[in-house]
Amino acid sequence: MADNAAMKPPAILVVEDESAIADTILYALRTDGMQATHCVLGGEALDRLRAERPDLVILDVGLPDINGFEVCRTLRTFSDVPVIFLTARHEEIDRIVGLEIGADDYVVKPFSPRELAARVRVILRRARGAVASAPVAAAPVLPDGFHHDSDGARMAWRGRWLDLTRYEYRLLAVLVQHPGRIYARPQLMDLVWHDALDTVDRTVDTHVKTLRAKLREIDPGADPIRTHRGMGYSLET
Secondary structure: OHHHHHHOOOEEEEEOOOHHHHHHHHHHHHHOOOEEEEEOOHHHHHHHHHHOOOOEEEEEOOOOOOOHHHHHHHHOOOOOOOEEEEEOOOOHHHHHHHHHOOOOEEEEOOOOHHHHHHHHHHHHHHHOOOOOOOOOOOOOEOOOOEEEEOOOOEEEEOOEEOOOOHHHHHHHHHHHHOOOOOEOHHHHHHHHOOOOOOOOOHHHHHHHHHHHHHHHHHOOOOOOEEEEOOOEEEEOO
């Protein structure tokens, strides 16, 4: 059974309202050996994603019914499926917003279908555990109120499981392994995002910000992630 599952082609859902672009993406993915399906509306995509889980979603930002960012925000309330945004906008703020709400990558139109397929392969390898770049703690119970379930790729804080995106989890897994150790931004980029394409340094700060917000939801008075100006970040001992 495991061998059959491993041989199953990855399932990709493409959410794109421009038929010419959608056809190009579908052709590139299917040529690359993937099972690619398509829908036009964000609402339809959410209905399908609640009923079934593909291996990855390619999501256009400018959908006719629901903004792609809103689709992703809603999706993240019930699924951690990898998401690649497609957009005609290339401003850095749009990329940061996409990353903050849980996207795995961000592709600006016009783009190369072959490059998009390559990005999909990278994220699928990462999601399936073929690339284990972030160190994880061997002990299930960690200092400072954290509990790390490395097999389930999840983290608890003060007795409650955190609702983390993939990169938030990997970033926190690095920090909790060595409490007190200061990690510079380039180190964190190498450990957490080394296999992500076109990732900017500000991504580290963005994910630290979202992690802090989620930790404060559980314990408003706590801030275990320390900022060391000009140096980087650490987890308090």
